[in-house]
Amino acid sequence: MEHLSDTTWRFIHHFGEMGSRWGISRTVGQIYALLYISHVPLNADDITYLLSFSRSNVSMGLKELQSWRLLRSEYRAGDRREYFKAPEDVWEIFRTLADERRRREVEPTLSVLRECLLDPKNTPEDEHFHRRMQEMYDLISMANEWFIDIQKLSAEDLTSLMHLGAQAKKLLHAKNRLLSFAGLTKEEVSE
Amino acid sequence: MEHLSDTTWRFIHHFGEMGSRWGISRTVGQIYALLYISHVPLNADDITYLLSFSRSNVSMGLKELQSWRLLRSEYRAGDRREYFKAPEDVWEIFRTLADERRRREVEPTLSVLRECLLDPKNTPEDEHFHRRMQEMYDLISMANEWFIDIQKLSAEDLTSLMHLGAQAKKLLHAKNRLLSFAGLTKEEVSE
DNA sequence: CCGTACTTTCAGGGATTTCTGAAATTAATG
DNA sequence: CATTAATTTCAGAAATCCCTGAAAGTACGG
Incomplete structure:
Protein backbone atom coordinates (compact mmCIF):
# COMPACT_ATOMS: atom_id res chain seq x y z
CA MET A 1 0.00 0.00 0.00
CA GLU A 2 1.75 3.13 -1.22
CA HIS A 3 -0.64 5.61 0.30
CA LEU A 4 -4.27 5.70 1.43
CA SER A 5 -7.13 6.21 -1.01
CA ASP A 6 -9.94 8.63 -0.16
CA THR A 7 -12.29 5.81 0.72
CA THR A 8 -9.90 4.02 3.02
CA TRP A 9 -8.98 7.32 4.62
CA ARG A 10 -12.62 8.05 5.36
CA PHE A 11 -13.01 4.62 6.87
CA ILE A 12 -9.89 4.99 9.01
CA HIS A 13 -10.74 8.52 10.02
CA HIS A 14 -14.23 7.56 11.12
CA PHE A 15 -13.00 4.76 13.34
CA GLY A 16 -10.50 7.16 14.84
CA GLU A 17 -13.39 9.42 15.82
CA MET A 18 -15.42 6.51 17.13
CA GLY A 19 -12.47 5.22 19.10
CA SER A 20 -12.10 8.55 20.85
CA ARG A 21 -15.70 8.31 22.03
CA TRP A 22 -14.90 4.97 23.57
CA GLY A 23 -11.96 4.50 25.89
CA ILE A 24 -9.53 4.32 22.96
CA SER A 25 -7.59 7.31 21.65
CA ARG A 26 -8.03 8.65 18.15
CA THR A 27 -4.72 7.38 16.86
CA VAL A 28 -5.18 3.92 18.32
CA GLY A 29 -8.55 3.74 16.57
CA GLN A 30 -6.94 4.72 13.29
CA ILE A 31 -4.15 2.21 13.65
CA TYR A 32 -6.68 -0.55 14.20
CA ALA A 33 -8.86 0.51 11.31
CA LEU A 34 -5.81 0.47 9.08
CA LEU A 35 -4.74 -2.98 10.23
CA TYR A 36 -8.30 -4.20 9.89
CA ILE A 37 -8.66 -3.09 6.32
CA SER A 38 -5.18 -3.86 5.07
CA HIS A 39 -4.87 -6.91 2.84
CA VAL A 40 -1.37 -7.52 4.13
CA PRO A 41 0.21 -7.40 7.61
CA LEU A 42 2.00 -4.13 8.39
CA ASN A 43 5.01 -3.26 10.52
CA ALA A 44 5.30 -0.22 12.75
CA ASP A 45 7.14 1.80 10.11
CA ASP A 46 4.48 1.12 7.50
CA ILE A 47 1.88 2.45 9.90
CA THR A 48 4.00 5.48 10.77
CA TYR A 49 4.33 6.25 7.09
CA LEU A 50 0.71 5.66 6.10
CA LEU A 51 -0.89 7.53 8.99
CA SER A 52 1.95 10.00 9.55
CA PHE A 53 2.19 10.20 13.23
CA SER A 54 5.24 9.60 15.31
CA ARG A 55 6.96 6.29 15.47
CA SER A 56 6.68 6.21 19.27
CA ASN A 57 2.97 6.87 19.12
CA VAL A 58 2.56 3.90 16.80
CA SER A 59 4.58 1.78 19.17
CA MET A 60 2.40 2.73 22.13
CA GLY A 61 -0.74 2.27 20.10
CA LEU A 62 0.25 -1.24 19.05
CA LYS A 63 1.07 -2.06 22.63
CA GLU A 64 -2.36 -0.90 23.73
CA LEU A 65 -4.11 -2.88 21.00
CA GLN A 66 -2.18 -5.94 22.08
CA SER A 67 -3.32 -5.42 25.66
CA TRP A 68 -6.85 -5.61 24.24
CA ARG A 69 -5.88 -8.91 22.54
CA LEU A 70 -6.97 -7.45 19.23
CA LEU A 71 -3.85 -8.15 17.17
CA ARG A 72 -2.15 -11.06 15.50
CA SER A 73 1.50 -10.71 14.59
CA GLU A 74 4.15 -12.54 12.63
CA TYR A 75 7.84 -12.40 11.83
CA ARG A 76 9.42 -12.99 8.45
CA ALA A 77 12.60 -14.74 7.47
CA GLY A 78 15.44 -12.27 7.05
CA ASP A 79 13.43 -9.39 8.50
CA ARG A 80 13.47 -8.69 12.17
CA ARG A 81 10.50 -6.37 12.19
CA GLU A 82 7.18 -7.52 13.59
CA TYR A 83 4.19 -7.50 11.21
CA PHE A 84 0.71 -6.92 12.61
CA LYS A 85 -2.79 -7.65 11.43
CA ALA A 86 -6.31 -7.80 12.82
CA PRO A 87 -8.09 -11.17 13.02
CA GLU A 88 -9.83 -12.17 9.78
CA ASP A 89 -13.16 -12.78 11.48
CA VAL A 90 -15.15 -9.65 12.34
CA TRP A 91 -17.13 -11.60 14.91
CA GLU A 92 -13.98 -12.48 16.73
CA ILE A 93 -12.94 -8.84 16.86
CA PHE A 94 -16.22 -7.67 18.36
CA ARG A 95 -16.34 -10.55 20.74
CA THR A 96 -12.83 -9.83 22.04
CA LEU A 97 -13.60 -6.14 22.33
CA ALA A 98 -16.78 -6.76 24.24
CA ASP A 99 -15.18 -9.33 26.49
CA GLU A 100 -12.28 -7.07 27.30
CA ARG A 101 -14.63 -4.22 28.17
CA ARG A 102 -16.60 -6.61 30.32
CA ARG A 103 -13.48 -7.52 32.23
CA ARG A 104 -12.18 -3.99 32.54
CA GLU A 105 -15.39 -2.16 33.27
CA VAL A 106 -18.25 -4.43 34.18
CA GLU A 107 -16.43 -6.71 36.60
CA PRO A 108 -14.93 -3.83 38.63
CA THR A 109 -18.34 -2.17 38.73
CA LEU A 110 -19.86 -5.33 40.12
CA SER A 111 -17.13 -5.46 42.76
CA VAL A 112 -17.81 -1.91 43.87
CA LEU A 113 -21.53 -2.61 44.02
CA ARG A 114 -20.97 -5.78 46.02
CA GLU A 115 -18.87 -3.87 48.52
CA CYS A 116 -21.44 -1.10 48.79
CA LEU A 117 -24.16 -3.68 49.37
CA LEU A 118 -22.20 -5.14 52.30
CA ASP A 119 -22.06 -1.82 54.15
CA PRO A 120 -24.37 -1.48 57.17
CA LYS A 121 -27.73 0.21 56.71
CA ASN A 122 -28.22 2.71 59.50
CA THR A 123 -31.19 4.76 58.36
CA PRO A 124 -34.38 4.21 56.33
CA GLU A 125 -32.61 6.26 53.66
CA ASP A 126 -29.83 3.68 53.61
CA GLU A 127 -32.45 0.99 53.05
CA HIS A 128 -33.53 2.80 49.94
CA PHE A 129 -29.97 3.25 48.69
CA HIS A 130 -29.42 -0.43 49.27
CA ARG A 131 -32.48 -1.37 47.26
CA ARG A 132 -31.44 0.79 44.30
CA MET A 133 -27.92 -0.53 44.29
CA GLN A 134 -29.28 -4.05 44.48
CA GLU A 135 -31.50 -3.42 41.46
CA MET A 136 -28.55 -2.17 39.50
CA TYR A 137 -26.36 -5.01 40.66
CA ASP A 138 -28.94 -7.61 39.65
CA LEU A 139 -29.31 -6.21 36.17
CA ILE A 140 -25.61 -5.77 35.44
CA SER A 141 -24.82 -9.13 36.95
CA MET A 142 -27.40 -10.87 34.81
CA ALA A 143 -26.21 -9.16 31.64
CA ASN A 144 -22.65 -10.09 32.55
CA GLU A 145 -23.49 -13.77 33.04
CA TRP A 146 -25.54 -13.76 29.89
CA PHE A 147 -22.66 -12.40 27.90
CA ILE A 148 -20.20 -14.95 29.28
CA ASP A 149 -22.68 -17.67 28.43
CA ILE A 150 -23.44 -16.43 24.94
CA GLN A 151 -19.76 -16.34 24.07
CA LYS A 152 -19.75 -20.11 23.83
CA LEU A 153 -21.88 -19.95 20.71
CA SER A 154 -20.41 -19.98 17.23
CA ALA A 155 -20.75 -17.04 14.88
CA GLU A 156 -23.36 -18.96 12.89
CA ASP A 157 -25.50 -19.72 15.92
CA LEU A 158 -25.28 -16.13 17.07
CA THR A 159 -26.31 -14.98 13.64
CA SER A 160 -29.35 -17.26 13.69
CA LEU A 161 -30.33 -16.05 17.12
CA MET A 162 -29.98 -12.44 16.11
CA HIS A 163 -32.12 -12.96 13.06
CA MET B 1 -30.25 14.21 52.26
CA GLU B 2 -27.98 16.37 54.38
CA HIS B 3 -24.73 15.05 52.99
CA LEU B 4 -23.44 11.90 51.36
CA SER B 5 -22.54 8.81 53.36
CA ASP B 6 -19.32 6.94 52.61
CA THR B 7 -21.19 4.22 50.79
CA THR B 8 -23.20 6.52 48.56
CA TRP B 9 -20.10 8.52 47.87
CA ARG B 10 -18.26 5.43 46.74
CA PHE B 11 -21.15 4.52 44.49
CA ILE B 12 -21.34 8.01 43.01
CA HIS B 13 -17.60 8.30 42.63
CA HIS B 14 -17.36 4.98 40.81
CA PHE B 15 -19.99 5.94 38.28
CA GLY B 16 -18.19 9.20 37.75
CA GLU B 17 -15.09 7.23 36.80
CA MET B 18 -17.05 4.86 34.61
CA GLY B 19 -18.79 7.75 32.90
CA SER B 20 -15.46 9.27 31.97
CA ARG B 21 -14.49 6.04 30.20
CA TRP B 22 -17.63 6.31 28.13
CA GLY B 23 -18.58 9.48 26.28
CA ILE B 24 -19.86 11.10 29.47
CA SER B 25 -17.76 13.40 31.68
CA ARG B 26 -16.95 12.58 35.27
CA THR B 27 -19.29 15.14 36.77
CA VAL B 28 -22.20 14.15 34.54
CA GLY B 29 -21.69 10.55 35.66
CA GLN B 30 -21.76 11.63 39.28
CA ILE B 31 -24.87 13.71 38.85
CA TYR B 32 -26.67 10.77 37.33
CA ALA B 33 -25.49 8.35 40.00
CA LEU B 34 -26.76 10.77 42.63
CA LEU B 35 -30.13 11.17 40.97
CA TYR B 36 -30.36 7.44 40.47
CA ILE B 37 -29.76 6.62 44.08
CA SER B 38 -31.67 9.46 45.71
CA HIS B 39 -34.99 8.52 47.27
CA VAL B 40 -36.38 11.94 46.45
CA PRO B 41 -36.14 14.19 43.38
CA LEU B 42 -33.43 16.86 43.59
CA ASN B 43 -33.13 20.35 42.19
CA ALA B 44 -29.98 21.84 40.72
CA ASP B 45 -29.01 23.54 43.99
CA ASP B 46 -29.30 20.29 45.94
CA ILE B 47 -26.93 18.68 43.47
CA THR B 48 -24.54 21.63 43.61
CA TYR B 49 -24.47 21.36 47.39
CA LEU B 50 -24.15 17.58 47.62
CA LEU B 51 -21.46 17.14 44.97
CA SER B 52 -19.85 20.58 45.44
CA PHE B 53 -19.17 21.61 41.95
CA SER B 54 -20.28 24.79 40.29
CA ARG B 55 -23.88 25.61 39.71
CA SER B 56 -23.28 26.12 36.00
CA ASN B 57 -21.63 22.74 35.68
CA VAL B 58 -24.68 21.15 37.24
CA SER B 59 -26.88 23.01 34.82
CA MET B 60 -24.89 21.81 31.83
CA GLY B 61 -24.77 18.31 33.20
CA LEU B 62 -28.52 18.14 33.63
CA LYS B 63 -28.97 19.45 30.14
CA GLU B 64 -26.74 16.74 28.77
CA LEU B 65 -28.54 14.03 30.70
CA GLN B 66 -31.81 15.33 29.32
CA SER B 67 -30.43 15.13 25.80
CA TRP B 68 -29.84 11.45 26.56
CA ARG B 69 -33.48 11.21 27.68
CA LEU B 70 -32.33 9.82 31.00
CA LEU B 71 -34.20 12.17 33.34
CA ARG B 72 -37.69 12.68 34.62
CA SER B 73 -38.54 16.04 36.16
CA GLU B 74 -41.34 17.66 38.07
CA TYR B 75 -42.39 21.04 39.45
CA ARG B 76 -43.90 21.69 42.84
CA ALA B 77 -46.63 24.05 43.94
CA GLY B 78 -45.15 27.28 45.28
CA ASP B 79 -41.64 26.38 44.13
CA ARG B 80 -40.45 27.31 40.72
CA ARG B 81 -37.39 25.11 40.77
CA GLU B 82 -37.30 21.97 38.67
CA TYR B 83 -36.80 18.67 40.50
CA PHE B 84 -35.04 15.82 38.73
CA LYS B 85 -34.92 12.09 39.15
CA ALA B 86 -33.85 9.01 37.20
CA PRO B 87 -36.51 6.55 36.03
CA GLU B 88 -37.48 3.99 38.67
CA ASP B 89 -36.86 1.05 36.36
CA VAL B 90 -33.20 0.14 35.86
CA TRP B 91 -34.09 -1.69 32.66
CA GLU B 92 -35.52 1.47 31.22
CA ILE B 93 -32.34 3.36 32.04
CA PHE B 94 -30.08 0.87 30.30
CA ARG B 95 -32.40 0.54 27.38
CA THR B 96 -32.49 4.29 26.86
CA LEU B 97 -28.74 4.55 27.22
CA ALA B 98 -28.13 1.78 24.73
CA ASP B 99 -30.65 3.14 22.27
CA GLU B 100 -29.19 6.62 22.43
CA ARG B 101 -25.71 5.27 21.83
CA ARG B 102 -27.08 3.26 18.94
CA ARG B 103 -28.50 6.40 17.39
CA ARG B 104 -25.47 8.55 18.05
CA GLU B 105 -22.72 6.10 17.21
CA VAL B 106 -23.93 3.04 15.40
CA GLU B 107 -26.23 4.70 12.87
CA PRO B 108 -23.59 7.25 11.76
CA THR B 109 -21.05 4.45 11.47
CA LEU B 110 -23.40 2.52 9.22
CA SER B 111 -23.86 5.64 7.08
CA VAL B 112 -20.13 6.08 6.63
CA LEU B 113 -19.73 2.42 5.76
CA ARG B 114 -22.57 2.58 3.24
CA GLU B 115 -20.93 5.57 1.57
CA CYS B 116 -17.55 3.87 1.49
CA LEU B 117 -19.15 0.80 -0.05
CA LEU B 118 -20.60 2.88 -2.87
CA ASP B 119 -17.21 4.22 -3.93
CA PRO B 120 -15.72 2.76 -7.14
CA LYS B 121 -13.26 -0.11 -6.87
CA ASN B 122 -10.31 0.61 -9.12
CA THR B 123 -7.72 -1.92 -8.07
CA PRO B 124 -7.66 -5.50 -6.72
CA GLU B 125 -6.66 -3.90 -3.43
CA ASP B 126 -9.89 -1.90 -3.49
CA GLU B 127 -11.78 -5.15 -3.94
CA HIS B 128 -10.25 -6.37 -0.74
CA PHE B 129 -11.05 -3.15 1.16
CA HIS B 130 -14.59 -3.42 -0.10
CA ARG B 131 -14.94 -6.96 1.17
CA ARG B 132 -13.66 -6.08 4.61
CA MET B 133 -15.92 -3.05 4.92
CA GLN B 134 -18.83 -5.18 3.79
CA GLU B 135 -18.10 -7.74 6.48
CA MET B 136 -18.05 -5.05 9.11
CA TYR B 137 -21.17 -3.43 7.72
CA ASP B 138 -23.07 -6.72 7.74
CA LEU B 139 -22.19 -7.45 11.34
CA ILE B 140 -22.93 -3.99 12.72
CA SER B 141 -26.08 -3.75 10.68
CA MET B 142 -27.37 -7.05 11.97
CA ALA B 143 -26.59 -6.17 15.58
CA ASN B 144 -28.32 -2.85 15.08
CA GLU B 145 -31.48 -4.44 13.69
CA TRP B 146 -31.41 -7.02 16.40
CA PHE B 147 -31.25 -4.38 19.08
CA ILE B 148 -34.13 -2.40 17.60
CA ASP B 149 -36.15 -5.59 17.46
CA ILE B 150 -35.30 -6.72 20.95
CA GLN B 151 -36.39 -3.40 22.40
CA LYS B 152 -40.00 -4.35 21.83
CA LEU B 153 -39.76 -6.98 24.55
CA SER B 154 -40.76 -6.32 28.14
CA ALA B 155 -38.25 -6.43 30.98
CA GLU B 156 -39.67 -9.80 32.05
CA ASP B 157 -39.31 -11.37 28.62
CA LEU B 158 -35.79 -10.05 28.30
CA THR B 159 -34.96 -11.47 31.69
CA SER B 160 -36.27 -14.89 30.66
CA LEU B 161 -34.29 -14.79 27.45
CA MET B 162 -31.13 -13.79 29.25
CA HIS B 163 -31.52 -16.57 31.75
C1' DC C 1 -43.25 46.31 33.83
C1' DC C 2 -40.22 45.96 37.87
C1' DG C 3 -38.04 42.97 41.06
C1' DT C 4 -36.83 38.59 42.37
C1' DA C 5 -35.75 33.75 41.92
C1' DC C 6 -33.91 30.72 39.20
C1' DT C 7 -31.48 28.97 34.88
C1' DT C 8 -28.44 29.13 30.99
C1' DT C 9 -24.60 30.66 28.21
C1' DC C 10 -19.96 31.20 27.23
C1' DA C 11 -15.14 32.91 27.30
C1' DG C 12 -11.23 31.80 29.57
C1' DG C 13 -8.42 29.13 32.90
C1' DG C 14 -7.25 24.68 34.61
C1' DA C 15 -6.83 19.81 34.32
C1' DT C 16 -6.25 15.87 31.77
C1' DT C 17 -5.09 13.31 27.86
C1' DT C 18 -2.52 12.50 23.85
C1' DC C 19 1.51 12.89 21.02
C1' DT C 20 6.36 13.70 20.06
C1' DG C 21 11.42 13.35 19.91
C1' DA C 22 15.44 12.19 22.24
C1' DA C 23 17.55 8.79 24.81
C1' DA C 24 17.57 4.15 26.62
C1' DT C 25 16.77 -0.65 25.78
C1' DT C 26 16.58 -4.95 23.48
C1' DA C 27 17.95 -8.26 20.22
C1' DA C 28 20.03 -10.13 16.10
C1' DT C 29 24.28 -10.50 13.30
C1' DG C 30 28.98 -10.74 11.86
C1' DC D 1 31.14 -8.39 22.04
C1' DA D 2 30.68 -4.48 18.93
C1' DT D 3 27.56 -2.91 15.51
C1' DT D 4 23.39 -2.07 13.70
C1' DA D 5 18.34 -2.50 13.41
C1' DA D 6 14.25 -2.20 15.67
C1' DT D 7 11.44 -1.10 19.70
C1' DT D 8 10.24 1.13 23.99
C1' DT D 9 10.28 4.59 27.52
C1' DC D 10 9.35 8.94 29.22
C1' DA D 11 9.56 13.98 30.10
C1' DG D 12 7.59 17.68 28.34
C1' DA D 13 4.85 20.07 24.43
C1' DA D 14 0.53 20.31 22.21
C1' DA D 15 -4.17 19.42 21.92
C1' DT D 16 -8.34 18.54 23.95
C1' DC D 17 -11.70 18.37 27.36
C1' DC D 18 -13.85 20.01 31.50
C1' DC D 19 -15.24 23.35 34.85
C1' DT D 20 -15.94 27.91 36.65
C1' DG D 21 -17.67 32.60 37.45
C1' DA D 22 -19.57 36.47 35.54
C1' DA D 23 -23.07 38.09 32.78
C1' DA D 24 -27.20 37.49 30.22
C1' DG D 25 -31.59 35.27 29.88
C1' DT D 26 -36.27 33.68 31.42
C1' DA D 27 -40.36 33.69 33.84
C1' DC D 28 -43.20 34.41 37.66
C1' DG D 29 -45.54 37.46 41.27
C1' DG D 30 -46.86 41.75 42.66
Missing part, protein backbone atom coordinates in the same frame (compact mmCIF):
# COMPACT_ATOMS: atom_id res chain seq x y z
CA LEU A 164 -34.66 -14.55 15.31
CA GLY A 165 -34.74 -11.38 17.40
CA ALA A 166 -37.93 -10.65 19.25
CA GLN A 167 -39.48 -13.84 17.86
CA ALA A 168 -37.42 -15.65 20.45
CA LYS A 169 -40.15 -14.61 22.86
CA LYS A 170 -42.70 -16.81 21.09
CA LEU A 171 -40.30 -19.68 21.06
CA LEU A 172 -39.76 -19.23 24.75
CA HIS A 173 -43.47 -19.29 25.43
CA ALA A 174 -43.90 -22.30 23.19
CA LYS A 175 -41.24 -24.07 25.17
CA ASN A 176 -42.97 -23.29 28.46
CA ARG A 177 -46.29 -24.53 27.07
CA LEU A 178 -44.66 -27.75 25.95
CA LEU A 179 -43.16 -28.25 29.37
CA SER A 180 -46.45 -27.68 31.17
CA PHE A 181 -48.21 -29.89 28.63
CA ALA A 182 -45.77 -32.61 29.60
CA GLY A 183 -46.63 -31.92 33.23
CA LEU A 184 -43.17 -30.68 34.07
CA THR A 185 -42.11 -27.51 35.86
CA LYS A 186 -39.08 -25.54 34.81
CA GLU A 187 -37.31 -26.71 37.94
CA GLU A 188 -37.69 -30.36 37.00
CA VAL A 189 -35.86 -29.85 33.74
CA SER A 190 -32.29 -29.56 34.93
CA GLU A 191 -29.97 -28.05 32.34
CA LEU B 164 -31.91 -18.92 28.84
CA GLY B 165 -28.54 -17.75 27.53
CA ALA B 166 -26.67 -20.21 25.35
CA GLN B 167 -29.51 -22.74 25.72
CA ALA B 168 -31.35 -20.62 23.19
CA LYS B 169 -29.28 -22.49 20.64
CA LYS B 170 -31.12 -25.72 21.44
CA LEU B 171 -34.41 -23.95 21.18
CA LEU B 172 -33.39 -22.69 17.79
CA HIS B 173 -32.48 -26.16 16.59
CA ALA B 174 -35.71 -27.54 18.03
CA LYS B 175 -37.60 -24.96 16.04
CA ASN B 176 -35.83 -25.94 12.85
CA ARG B 177 -36.55 -29.61 13.50
CA LEU B 178 -40.21 -28.80 14.05
CA LEU B 179 -40.33 -26.88 10.81
CA SER B 180 -38.71 -29.64 8.80
CA PHE B 181 -40.91 -32.20 10.51
CA ALA B 182 -43.87 -30.23 9.24
CA GLY B 183 -42.27 -30.30 5.81
CA LEU B 184 -41.74 -26.57 5.69
CA THR B 185 -38.63 -24.58 4.82
CA LYS B 186 -37.66 -21.45 6.69
CA GLU B 187 -38.58 -19.43 3.64
CA GLU B 188 -42.13 -20.72 3.63
CA VAL B 189 -42.75 -19.46 7.14
CA SER B 190 -43.07 -15.74 6.61
CA GLU B 191 -42.72 -13.85 9.93
